[in-house]
Amino acid sequence: MHDPEAQKSKAETLLLEENIGKIIARLHDCRKENELLRSEIVSLQNILRSCKLPGSENSAAGDLDNGSAGGFSYAEKLQVRQKLVQILQRIEMELRSGQTL
Template sequence: MDAIDEHNGHDLLAGLEENVARLVEQLTECRKENELLKAEVSSLQNILRSFKLPGTEGPSAEVQGGAGDGLSYAGMLQIKQKLVLVLQKIERELRGEKAGF
């Protein structure tokens, strides 16, 4: 009976080792994906920070040039606000996932 218990113990240990190896692999993939997402969020934040609304800075010629694009000041402000909301949502999701680990 000891041989059966020993065999079952080895099978159980082998199964656990396989599960741990799979979990480590999944964790590694999640970390890589997380780094890519962080880089994307950072890039989007930089783009958003550099986004200048007409009339907020610069000479009046810039403001007139921006109006020729077909977007009003209110439209551009709305776009910027939506971008901010999207970035905030992404950051909340990333923080939520980080808290889960």
């Protein structure tokens, strides 16, 4: 007859291996998602960097009076930039909180 203790140990080992497999699969999925989020952050940072506000070194003097060639006023550009900064900060906080898990 089989030893009940040995069977219990074998069942626990199989359960542990199964759980480890699930954790590894989840980790792999999280890494993929993390890479996508990092890519989105880089994209948003590039957008933010390319957003030229009137009054900055790269702006023409006429931009201050009537908005840029795109038709956005200074206040609108400032608002968009602030929203992008908030989004980037939220994403960064999410990534940092995910790394501590």
